[in-house]
Amino acid sequence: MSKENQGFSEAFNLSRRHAVLGMTGLASGVFFGRLFATPAQAAVGGELQVMAWEGYDLTNELAAWREANGVTVTSTSIAVQDDVQTKFIAGNPPPIDLAEYNQAYSDLYIKTMKIVKPIDASKVPNYNPDNLFDVFYNKPTWFSDGQLWGAPYLWGFNTILYNPAATEAPKSYTDLLDPKFKGKIAIMDDTVSTWPVAARVAGLGDKYPLLTKDELGAAFTELTKYRDQARLIALNQGDLVNFMVSGEVIAVLCADPSILNQTVDQGVTLEMAIPKEGPVLWVDAWFLPISADNVETAQAFMNEALSPEVQAKVAMAVVQAPVSKKAVALMDEKSQKRIDYSQIDAMFAAGLPGIPPLESDGTHATYDDWIQAWQGFKAGM
Numbered sequence: 579m580s581k582e583n584q585g586f587s588e589a590f591n592l593s594r595r596h597a598v599l600g601m602t603g604l605a606s607g608v609f610f611g612r613l614f615a616t617p618a619q620a621a622v623g624g625e626l627q628v629m630a631w632e633g634y635d636l637t638n639e640l641a642a643w644r645e646a647n648g649v650t651v652t653s654t655s656i657a658v659q660d661d662v663q664t665k666f667i668a669g670n671p672p673p674i675d676l677a678e679y680n681q682a683y684s685d686l687y688i689k690t691m692k693i694v695k696p697i698d699a700s701k702v703p704n705y706n707p708d709n710l711f712d713v714f715y716n717k718p719t720w721f722s723d724g725q726l727w728g729a730p731y732l733w734g735f736n737t738i739l740y741n742p743a744a745t746e747a748p749k750s751y752t753d754l755l756d757p758k759f760k761g762k763i764a765i766m767d768d769t770v771s772t773w774p775v776a777a778r779v780a781g782l783g784d785k786y787p788l789l790t791k792d793e794l795g796a797a798f799t800e801l802t803k804y805r806d807q808a809r810l811i812a813l814n815q816g817d818l819v820n821f822m823v824s825g826e827v828i829a830v831l832c833a834d835p836s837i838l839n840q841t842v843d844q845g846v847t848l849e850m851a852i853p854k855e856g857p858v859l860w861v862d863a864w865f866l867p868i869s870a871d872n873v874e875t876a877q878a879f880m881n882e883a884l885s886p887e888v889q890a891k892v893a894m895a896v897v898q899a900p901v902s903k904k905a906v907a908l909m910d911e912k913s914q915k916r917i918d919y920s921q922i923d924a925m926f927a928a929g930l931p932g933i934p935p936l937e938s939d940g941t942h943a944t945y946d947d948w949i950q951a952w953q954g955f956k957a958g959m
Contacts, residue, residue: 622878623648629665629677631656632815633836634732634862636883639891643882649875657814659683659770666693666867675870676879679728681719681861681930682770688727690936695866696725701877704884704902705729711919713926714901720863728863729880731889734898735857736771736832739848744828747851751779754829755803764818764827765804765811769952771832771858774931776801778855787934787948794943798951802958804831811959815840822846832858836896850916859930861901 628635628651635653644651654674656662662677663686671693679687688694699705705726707715714720720728738748744762748754754763766772777786780800782793789797805811809827812818815837821827822837823844841848864880866873882888889905892898894913900906906919934945943951 622875624650624872624875626651626872626875626879627673627675628653628879629656629662629674630654631678631862633896634678634892636879636888636892638895639888640879640882643879647875647878649879658767663687663691663693666691666869671867671869673869673871674867675872675876676864677867678862679865680770681730681863682933684719684728684863686933686936687865688722693868694727695868695870695873696727697729697866697880698877699726701874702726702729702881702884704881709884709886709902709904711901711903711922713922714861719861719930728865729884730861730863730901731880731883732893732896732898733859733861733901734835735859736766736768736834737857738829738831738851738853739822739833739835739837740829740851741822741825741846742849743847744825747849748829748853749851750853751775751804751831751855753853754831755807759807759829761807761809762826762828763804763808764821764830764833765808766818766830766833767811767813767956768832768834769948770860770931770933771834772801773934773948773952774858775832775855779804783855787932788942789934790941791943791947794947794951798955801955805955805959808959811956819844822848836898838897839895859925861930 626649630636630653632655635651637651637653643649656678659680662679665671665674705715714730714733716726720726720730738751738754740748745758774783774786776797777783777789780793780797782789782797785793808831810817810821812821812830815834818827818830818833819837819840822830822841823846835850838848838850864883866876870876883892884902886900886902886904886908889900889902890908893900893905894909897916899917900909903919906914934948935942936945938944
């Protein structure tokens with residue numbers, strides 16, 4: 579994480595694939611208003627400023643497109659989702675042309691912070707019902723008030739990862755409480771995936787993110803059992819990869835499968851386990867920040883990102899799933915079989931996890947309550 583974001587994250591540390599601004603600032607409207615829009619560049623080409631998760635910026639997949647269109651990309655990595663919105667707290671945000679958001683932050687970015695400008699769908703023709711699975715086309719998370727605000731381009735789930743050379747596949751999160759895992763599991767510093775799991779292991783999964791304060795306490799009491807088993811709370815994927823390659827960690831409570839390729843490169847093969855309580859679904863989307871000034875190129879980038887060929891390549895590269903149904907046939911057999919795409923509607927039927935309420939409704943724990951509980955949880959490590 580960059581130094582400029584370190585202080586922010588100490589107070590409001592959210593992770594990915596995941597965070598929001600300090601609730602006091604949001605409630606008071608301190609950060610709203612202004613956020614100018616700069617004049618847009620009229621043609622495809624030139625420099626494109628991109629913020630993306632590490633490995634998700636399509637450096638390899640769009641190399642030919644960049645060369646053909648004279649596009650130079652300057653990419654900034656996202657370590658945690660709050661890296662993105664931190665850029666817009668100040669009154670003079672940088673001219674970021676393209677960035678990613680996890681589906682849980684759509685309302686925050688679009689309606690509350692107002693840092694997203696609408697996409698001209700005519701400039702993103704690959705965003706169409708023939709190319710995309712229905713669950714991603716014109717759904718409220720990305721399309722509202724007659725406007726397209728985000729172009730979903732990858733999805734997947736955070737789940738248990740384990741080393742099959744050291745243990746059998748866990749069938750439940752609770753399997754990780756077995757004494758044999760003492761000091762050999764890791765927890766990601768990733769609230770978007772870990773908070774729903776905290777609710778699930780406490781038997782409150784169906785209520786998340788609307789838990790009372792008492793239920794929030796119960797969830798973290800249960801999650802503490804896993805912390806007591808853990809070797810570390812991993813701050814980033816690099817830390818997690820190092821500990822799993824060394825053998826110090828043999829299972830992760832809930833992690834991004836994209837590390838599977840990274841460990842293989844270092845001689846260690848990991849596997850995914852789908853616990854009976856279910857993995858945590860997520861969808862990432864590209865969006866146009868309000869300060870974008872190379873809009874035409876940003877939208878052309880989005881369009882290429884949604885082409886079946888690029889979708890297949892990036893999904894295989896980061897061990898995730900495409901939003902393009904046409905991409906599935908272009909992936910290798912292992913990637914095709916990782917997910918049963920015929921069941922995609924059923925997978926998304928329960929909806930995608932959101933975030934706890936920003937303001938108190940007198941009943942449910944607020945986002946700030948969750949942040950405080952999470953910070954206390956980590957402090958006890």
